[in-house]
Amino acid sequence: MQKQDRPPFPPNAALAPARGRPRAFDREAALAQATRLFWRKGYAATSIADLTEAMGIGSPSLYAAFGSKETLYAEALDWYGRRYEALVWANFAAAGTAREAVEALLMDSAAALTGSCGADDPLGCMVTLSAVGSEGHAELGDRVRSSRALALKRVEERLGRAVADGELAASADVHGLARFVLAVQGGMSLQARDGASRADLEAVARVTLSGWDAQVSAGRHREQRLPDKPA
Amino acid sequence: MQKQDRPPFPPNAALAPARGRPRAFDREAALAQATRLFWRKGYAATSIADLTEAMGIGSPSLYAAFGSKETLYAEALDWYGRRYEALVWANFAAAGTAREAVEALLMDSAAALTGSCGADDPLGCMVTLSAVGSEGHAELGDRVRSSRALALKRVEERLGRAVADGELAASADVHGLARFVLAVQGGMSLQARDGASRADLEAVARVTLSGWDAQVSAGRHREQRLPDKPA
DNA sequence: CTGTTTCTGCATCGATCGATACATAAATCG
């Protein structure tokens, strides 16, 4: 129902002859600014006037290029994923063991969530902290919820593989462990937004991993001989 | 700058003769409805029209009784604390050991955050999930941040006492452990808002406590003989 | 050049935002 940014054909935009007056601003840079603003203030508290000021364009240009506030937010979510997802998930995916994957996820999160990667990015994770689903925007809400569900699925899948590999006991609560890991990561986002430092969050990660190690070995002990908690 | 609800003198409101036309609505019930709405939708996404409809009053009555949207939100935070804080912190405070206190905190949170106490309350913690500080309302932001900081201080204080009692090793990272426990609780709020069940969150709590037990004993082991992780 | 297409800046749309003015109603005081 809304004209897209440059028609979809030809698929290679570089070959499009670009009819009409060319755009006077960098669409990518403007989207980056919009993303940072939504990230920092949330959807409802960010006005079109805020956006046009941060993006350095007029409102007709914004609507011509991005359609509406809702579709701009959706594009901002996509851009955020493309730009930041690898910071937290690349080492997770490359790790040889579930233990190392979780360690990478939490330690990399401690850095990314406190702005230790990008220069002056907002604190915490835009997707984790987004409350757009509670603000009456069902479509955007589904989007962020499914992103968060995907993260849970990734960890569950990795832990399931660890069970298949024998790294984790077959009796391990894969779903509970996955929810636990993402609960810690989500809590790190909340604390980052309140000003926790990278070192603060790394301490959280260390405690988590110590518990992970001990629980896994305790689980094996329990599996072999102990019916109750060790201490 | 704003007339309070009934003058502060005499201090006992029941003895006040109540001059003028009496209020036609239950202030407490109206505040409860306002709290639920702010809790569910957040500050920015909740309009005065939403509030007056939910509270069943006209806007002049709202302003006469509560001052402004900001002061109403502040009162809602107070009311939320009075009404729900004990659900999560009473058993924590009464527990004989730090281990039992943390267990109580997380298990009671699993119930409260999923609406297993009140009938149809919103999901997750209003204070934990409040983003009002990022939405450009500094005063309210300080309020929720200090509430969250108080929770951290409570856990730190309890863990510090556990170290003094000998329950935890003197080498235990009290700050990191406290941040860890609250990160898990915060993550539980996020997952509750996404629809996680009480059983889901209790699984998270169990994993956390297993790790706690194992880490504490591992810490003691390390303190006594082992320089590295057990497994 | 003319015609077509697309983007930009100015002005502004109707709707809704948070917040009130005002007249009236309902209570107490004297």
Next chain:
DNA sequence: CGATTTATGTATCGATCGATGCAGAAACAG
């Protein structure tokens, strides 16, 4: 009773909300 005080209901305030109309500018095709 009238005088005073406070709350309510209607109607509305100026400001801002998200979103556009429109004329001119800047590129293309012919």
